Amino acid sequence: MDDMLYLMNSxxxxxxxxxxxxxxxxxxxxxxxxxxxxxxxxxxxxxVFTFGLACLVFWAVGFAFIFGDxxxxxIGLSNFFYSGYELExxxxxxxxxxxxxxxxxxxxxxxxxxxxxxxxxxxxxxxxTILFSALVYPVVAHxxxxxxxxxxxxxxxxxxxxxVHLTGAMAALAATILLKPRIGxxxxxxxxxxxxxxxxxxxxxxxLILWFGWFGFNAGSTLSVDGGFFGYVALNTNLAxxxxxxxxxxxxxxxxxxxxxxxxxxxxxxxxxxITASCAFVDTWAAVVIGLIAGVLVFxxxxxxxxxxxDDPIFxxxxxxxxxxxxxxxxxxxxxxxxxxxxxxxxxxxxxxxQLGVQAMGVFVSGAFAFAASFIILFAIKKALGGLRVxxxxxxxxxxxxxxxxxxxxxxxxxxxxxxxxxxx
Numbered sequence: 001m002d003d004m005l006y007l008m009n010s011x012x013x014x015x016x017x018x019x020x021x022x023x024x025x026x027x028x029x030x031x032x033x034x035x036x037x038x039x040x041x042x043x044x045x046x047x048v049f050t051f052g053l054a055c056l057v058f059w060a061v062g063f064a065f066i067f068g069d070x071x072x073x074x075i076g077l078s079n080f081f082y083s084g085y086e087l088e089x090x091x092x093x094x095x096x097x098x099x100x101x102x103x104x105x106x107x108x109x110x111x112x113x114x115x116x117x118x119x120x121x122x123x124x125x126x127x128x129t130i131l132f133s134a135l136v137y138p139v140v141a142h143x144x145x146x147x148x149x150x151x152x153x154x155x156x157x158x159x160x161x162x163x164v165h166l167t168g169a170m171a172a173l174a175a176t177i178l179l180k181p182r183i184g185x186x187x188x189x190x191x192x193x194x195x196x197x198x199x200x201x202x203x204x205x206x207x208l209i210l211w212f213g214w215f216g217f218n219a220g221s222t223l224s225v226d227g228g229f230f231g232y233v234a235l236n237t238n239l240a241x242x243x244x245x246x247x248x249x250x251x252x253x254x255x256x257x258x259x260x261x262x263x264x265x266x267x268x269x270x271x272x273x274x275i276t277a278s279c280a281f282v283d284t285w286a287a288v289v290i291g292l293i294a295g296v297l298v299f300x301x302x303x304x305x306x307x308x309x310x311d312d313p314i315f316x317x318x319x320x321x322x323x324x325x326x327x328x329x330x331x332x333x334x335x336x337x338x339x340x341x342x343x344x345x346x347x348x349x350x351x352x353x354x355q356l357g358v359q360a361m362g363v364f365v366s367g368a369f370a371f372a373a374s375f376i377i378l379f380a381i382k383k384a385l386g387g388l389r390v391x392x393x394x395x396x397x398x399x400x401x402x403x404x405x406x407x408x409x410x411x412x413x414x415x416x417x418x419x420x421x422x423x424x425x
Contacts, residue, residue, distance in 0.1 A: 014100075020216045031314050084098075116179065117313040119395055159277070162324060172312070178382060181311030237276075252299055269319045270295060281340055282346075
């Protein structure tokens with residue numbers, strides 16, 4: 001292959017890997033802003049730690065399970081503890097490809113851990129990160145990206161609406177069920193109480209950082225600069241996010257009488273999640289439609305999840321789960337004959353129901369596996385540790401102090417504590 005093209009491909013994917021890793025900063029801002037001040041330091045610190053831990057697990061076994069040779073139904077079985085040398089003849093540096101895939105694994109874990117927010121023990125985060133990164137994410141990724149059985153059926157998921165977002169969301173669902181709602185979230189009659197995040201500016205900045213990082217997430221998945229196709233993928237990504245933010249604003253304004261800021265922010269993210277599967281397979285007008293539908297879905301799914309008595313502090317299910325499903329199914333409608341380099345064209349382009357059926361099968365099987373495996377892992381951790389959740393006293397105190405012994409906002413909490421002890425007002 002041409003040396004210059006090899007170099008340019010490697011540089012582009014390296015930049016994309018950096019953008020994806022930077023998305024962890026977006027998740028810190030998003031999750032901290034969407035939760036209470038007394039847990040902010042804990043959320044920031046555990047996000048950095050668990051991302052790093054997930055990367056180590058991916059290096060040891062995750063990459064091998066996804067892309068290794070001698071594969072069985074679930075995983076590959078070669079290239080453990082990757083050495084950094086060339087794996088095969090690729091159109092870019094294989095260490096760069098490895099780093100890019102490692103970043104995706106770290107983001108999947110970060111999404112999953114959103115369902116733990118404000119009530120899980122730090123030890124649970126540690127154990128679940130290891131087991132999810134080794135036993136859950138790699139299986140789904142192998143099925144779809146590693147040449148597994150869903151890939152053989154032509155499953156379309158360009159950058160991970162199913163592999164990353166739905167898998168993470170289903171793990172978050174298992175966590176919310178086993179952890180149960182936060183104190184005060186629901187009343188005895190089942191009615192819900194809002195637990196507001198402490199900083200909408202943080203949340204907004206987190207969303208914008210994620211939007212920025214998504215250009216590495218989606219456009220970087222081209223793995224090549226040849227023909228400049230990454231620009232088209234980036235365009236579709238941006239259009240879907242903008243459309244979803246607009247439709248989320250409109251639907252909240254119509255239904256609530258006010259334009260709800262958290263809904264607008266969640267709408268933008270839902271658009272990004274939904275276009276992740278289809279960004280390389282659909283026309284620009286379809287990207288806009290996919291985003292518009294995602295913005296409406298995120299509004300109603302959040303309300304439905306709340307009515308079901310599920311406490312989802314950072315909206316992992318309504319932002320990553322439902323839009324992940326919709327985004328995966330969308331290629332079964334909108335994939336064009338020219339762009340469907342994987343699988344078949346969609347229903348609206350003469351492809352019939354074949355691709356839609358493959359997409360639906362992939363959603364169901366991948367989601368069911370991710371939920372069941374995560375539930376079993378968490379149930380085992382619960383038995384091993386004597387519980388997943390901090391005590392009621394520790395939850396009320398906040399995880400900053402109960403889990404780490406220091407406040408994320410010391411000038412707010414520490415000064416108040418000192419005044420109370422000294423008897424000052």
